[in-house]
């Protein structure tokens with residue numbers, strides 16, 4: 001028998017695997033529960049948009065066809081939605097693919113670097129590591145706000161991308177659009193070869209989106225990331241997109257795998273954009289749920305961070321363990337997100353659910369605190 005000495009690249013062997021939120025099936029099995037609710041991954045509280053479901057059923061028969069290269073209908077629809085030229089749009093298999101491609105298109109392994117906060121969204125970390133790109137980090141402030149002077153101080157001549165998340169995950173913190181524009185200006189002065197990536201995955205939940213987002217007036221050196229995974233209810237279909245300078249979009253469409261957004265995903269996304277009733281109902285459910293959960297947790301003595309997103313970060317009153325609460329909720333079939341992996345072990349994050357889910361969650365926390 002011939003012997004193989006094959007080894008994957010060293011930097012790949014050392015990668016930490018992505019740890020997703022616990023799954024419903026896993027918890028059902030572990031605790032032998034008939035029903036489990038998941039409030040851990042910031043998915044839509046109302047499910048899949050009805051119009052997207054219909055669209056996916058309708059085009060199921062086209063599953064044997066390749067998609068059209070370049071997803072032209074989706075690109076046009078997004079250009080209309082955001083009032084930008086179609087040649088500035090990248091769409092990918094979730095924002096995750098878009099983030100990976102941004103790094104591969106702009107930074108050279110072993111030479112260039114990116115700058116992020118710490119903690120930050122895990123995909124910024126994993127894809128920088130995978131692509132051999134150095135990451136310079138700045139800690140979040142104690143109150144989880146973001147120090148942009150400190151961020152700029154980490155930018156050097158080899159920096160190519162600077163990442164911020166607004167509203168931030170998991171804290172919910174959201175800077176003003178003016179502060180983000182000032183950061184973009186500062187970056188342009190410090191390194192005109194670098195771009196500012198503004199990850200607005202949760203921005204459409206913001207009660208004052210027009211003033212909080214830089215979408216209305218995009219700095220020339222900025223990229224805006226958005227997704228269909230949250231407010232559009234399509235996390236499982238994997239569609240994300242970015243608005244970028246045209247030179248970058250042009251490189252993207254030449255370099256990307258031609259069919260990474262599949263036929264069902266494209267049709268579902270197009271239909272979700274048209275399902276205004278669902279989108280409005282989602283906004284209403286999230287707005288109401290945010291108020292109810294915030295008010296009730298505060299009444300129990302929890303510290304709740306203000307959130308403009310579809311999740312809330314909170315800390316239990318003194319003397320109660322976050323890990324213990326997480327476990328107690330799991331036993332009752334409620335999955336929320338512990339934040340140990342973010343280095344914020346005292347805090348937890350709960351995704352706004354529907355009215356029933358919110359009540360079950362609040363009852364469970366109340367019982368835990370009384371136990």
Ligand SMILES: *Cc1c(COP(=O)(O)O)cnc(C)c1O
Nearest residue numbers: 094095096121169201227229240
């Ligand atoms: C959920 C989320 C996304 C969306 O990722 P997809 O790959 O589009 O599902 C992007 N950025 C942040 C910070 C998120 O929390």
